[in-house]
Amino acid sequence: MSLLEVDGLTVRTSDGRTLLDGVTWDVAAGARLGIIGESGSGKSMTALAVLGLLPAGMRATGHVRLDGTDLLALPPRRMDAVRGAQVAMVFQEPLTALDPLMTVGRQISGPVRLHQRLSRTAAREEAARLLRLVQIDDTERVLGSYPWQLSGGQRQRVSLAMALACRPRVLLADEPTTALDVTVQAEVLELLDDVVERTGLALVLVTHDLPVVARVAQDLVVMRDGAVVERTTVPRALAGDGAAYTRELVDAARAVTALPTPEAR
Amino acid sequence: MSTPLLELTGVTRTFGRTTQALRGVDLRVEAGRGVGIVGESGAGKSTLLRLLLALDSPTSGTVTYRGEPLDRRDRAAVRRFRRDVQVVFQDPRSSLDPRQRVGSIVAEPLRSLRVEGDHRARVCEVLASVGLDADVVDRYPAQFSGGQRQRIAIARALAPRPSVLVADEPVSALDVSVRRQVVDLLARLRDEHGLTLVLVSHDIAIVGQLCERTVVLHDGLVVEEGATREVLTAPREPYTQRLLAAVPRLPDATPAG
Ligand SMILES: Nc1ncnc2c1ncn2[C@@H]1O[C@H](COP(=O)(O)OP(=O)(O)OP(=O)(O)O)[C@@H](O)[C@H]1O
Ligand SMILES: Nc1ncnc2c1ncn2[C@@H]1O[C@H](COP(=O)(O)OP(=O)(O)OP(=O)(O)O)[C@@H](O)[C@H]1O
Ligand SMILES: [Mg+2]
Ligand SMILES: [Mg+2]
Numbered sequence: 001m002s003l004l005e006v007d008g009l010t011v012r013t014s015d016g017r018t019l020l021d022g023v024t025w026d027v028a029a030g031a032r033l034g035i036i037g038e039s040g041s042g043k044s045m046t047a048l049a050v051l052g053l054l055p056a057g058m059r060a061t062g063h064v065r066l067d068g069t070d071l072l073a074l075p076p077r078r079m080d081a082v083r084g085a086q087v088a089m090v091f092q093e094p095l096t097a098l099d100p101l102m103t104v105g106r107q108i109s110g111p112v113r114l115h116q117r118l119s120r121t122a123a124r125e126e127a128a129r130l131l132r133l134v135q136i137d138d139t140e141r142v143l144g145s146y147p148w149q150l151s152g153g154q155r156q157r158v159s160l161a162m163a164l165a166c167r168p169r170v171l172l173a174d175e176p177t178t179a180l181d182v183t184v185q186a187e188v189l190e191l192l193d194d195v196v197e198r199t200g201l202a203l204v205l206v207t208h209d210l211p212v213v214a215r216v217a218q219d220l221v222v223m224r225d226g227a228v229v230e231r232t233t234v235p236r237a238l239a240g241d242g243a244a245y246t247r248e249l250v251d252a253a254r255a256v257t258a259l260p261t262p263e264a265r
Numbered sequence: 266m267s268t269p270l271l272e273l274t275g276v277t278r279t280f281g282r283t284t285q286a287l288r289g290v291d292l293r294v295e296a297g298r299g300v301g302i303v304g305e306s307g308a309g310k311s312t313l314l315r316l317l318l319a320l321d322s323p324t325s326g327t328v329t330y331r332g333e334p335l336d337r338r339d340r341a342a343v344r345r346f347r348r349d350v351q352v353v354f355q356d357p358r359s360s361l362d363p364r365q366r367v368g369s370i371v372a373e374p375l376r377s378l379r380v381e382g383d384h385r386a387r388v389c390e391v392l393a394s395v396g397l398d399a400d401v402v403d404r405y406p407a408q409f410s411g412g413q414r415q416r417i418a419i420a421r422a423l424a425p426r427p428s429v430l431v432a433d434e435p436v437s438a439l440d441v442s443v444r445r446q447v448v449d450l451l452a453r454l455r456d457e458h459g460l461t462l463v464l465v466s467h468d469i470a471i472v473g474q475l476c477e478r479t480v481v482l483h484d485g486l487v488v489e490e491g492a493t494r495e496v497l498t499a500p501r502e503p504y505t506q507r508l509l510a511a512v513p514r515l516p517d518a519t520p521a522g
Contacts, residue, residue, distance in 0.1 A: 038440045039412030055407065092411040092438070093358040141284065149280065152355045152434065153306025175411065178437045179355070181467040182511040184306045208412065208440035211513035238516060252441040254515055 002026035003202045004170050008062035011049050019045050021227045030200040034217030042226040043206045044092055047172045051089055052079045085115055088168035090176045094155040098147040104158050105143030108165050115166040130161040135187045152179040174206040189216050210253035222246045268332040269293040271317050276326035278312050286312040288485035299462035301472030304482035310465045314433055348378050351427035353435045357414040361406040367417055368402030374425045391420040394450050396443055412438040431463045451475055473497050481505050
């Protein structure tokens with residue numbers, strides 16, 4: 001049984017442009033779904049629509065069912081309760097989610113206290129634990145820092161820690177490792193894998209980076225121009241089965257990840 | 266040796282009492298010789314770029330531009346500097362003014378630097394060179410995808426034809442085909458117009474394609490530096506070796522690869 005079901009999701013702007021066209025996929029508890037596609041193909045828009053966070057003036061039609069409940073039909077108040085607690089998101093640009101006027105410690109322990117009903121000190125400890133989980137070692141300093149005092153990769157990991165803080169059932173992670181160097185990236189991907197394994201979280205990993213998807217996801221949704229090209233699996237995509245467009249993406253990724261040598265050869 | 270375009274000598278930068286982001290760094294950027302800066306998250310790469318751009322001052326050590334320290338209060342000097350050196354910041358969202366339309370954002374350096382010629386045509390030209398249609402000029406930054414915003418920031422930096430481009434993870438949000446377009450564009454500007462690149466990227470393949478020299482930063486110190494080819498193919502430092510080993514690669518479908 002799928003936990004989150006996106007069914008015919010269509011998004012239009014107020015001036016009638018169609019940004020998403022009948023997007024359909026689903027993800028089960030404990031499963032890892034990758035969404036790939038080129039820049040502007042509608043990956044982030046899909047995640048925002050699922051969470052009911054579309055920019056003003058845009059309209060979503062179709063269905064987004066969490067355990068059978070259609071989120072698109074929920075009144076805003078009830079949607080607020082779903083967001084974060086049931087379905088959490090790591091935004092592509094971490095500053096979107098981080099409050100510039102609040103220390104990291106307060107930003108993480110706030111939701112932790114709310115959702116896990118912990119005392120202030122226990123919540124602070126939980127926040128530190130979450131930071132260690134995302135490979136931040138100097139937790140005390142980072143907890144006391146404001147977002148602008150952190151490096152790009154540190155911010156990205158803080159926003160992942162925040163998303164995990166409420167122990168959501170579904171995690172929509174939009175390019176969660178783009179600001180990370182490869183060594184930290186590998187560790188964060190392993191962490192995501194581990195969280196899925198241990199908690200049965202459903203992971204939706206949005207990325208333009210095929211090697212990243214290949215490392216974590218089994219199921220794959222390929223998007224182009226706001227629509228789903230195909231739903232496939234990572235092994236099938238890598239083997240060159242299925243849509244020609246997917247093959248193009250795979251070939252392009254292979255060509256690029258072949259390591260350099262600039263002037264040489 | 267000629268005067269470097271930009272130079273850091275014995276630079277440290279400490280935040281608060283304890284955060285030593287840079288712990289004694291020397292770096293020379295010479296005309297026509299691009300420098301790639303790689304290193305772990307938190308290593309001090311963005312801090313180093315801010316110092317190079319004189320957007321921040323070192324705790325100790327010196328920063329020079331064409332042999333002289335840049336005085337941020339000297340408006341004429343700052344204008345000369347900006348004419349020469351443009352920048353793409355790591356976070357496009359916060360570097361693009363949300364209240365301005367894209368056309369105006371990309372034209373901003375042309376206006377403020379009083380560049381001659383048809384600004385509108387130049388704006389469309391640079392936008393096209395990063396794969397964006399001319400009709401994006403009327404939209405606001407928030408109405409774009411992450412990768413599109415990143416390209417707007419690149420277009421703005423390239424608009425006044427700088428001689429140095431300092432770019433912090435400029436292609437991190439771009440998929441391989443757009444990324445290739447941007448990398449090819451930068452390579453062409455380097456080869457045909459002598460653009461000097463100072464590039465922070467965790468994508469080592471890109472540093473390999475664009476930069477002659479590579480500097481590996483670890484925990485606020487330069488741990489390895491040299492010709493890119495050597496650093497990337499025969500790294501001496503264990504940290505650099507780990508960095509290269511961790512580059513994600515697609516598993517091969519066929520045994521040969
Ligand atoms: N607020 C908005 N108003 C109008 N169009 C928008 C808005 N936000 C995004 N778009 C457009 O919708 C399309 C899909 O954007 P989306 O952010 O989903 O792309 P993406 O696949 O996440 O790309 P990237 O990999 O670059 O982040 C893009 O063409 C973008 O320009
Ligand atoms: N304004 C600031 N105040 C306090 N600490 C800071 C500030 N800016 C940066 N730091 C700290 O200095 C260190 C270096 O940060 P910097 O942004 O230079 O890293 P980076 O190499 O660019 O990392 P990333 O790849 O994650 O962007 C980090 O530990 C960061 O938390
Ligand atoms: Mg996106
Ligand atoms: Mg940085």
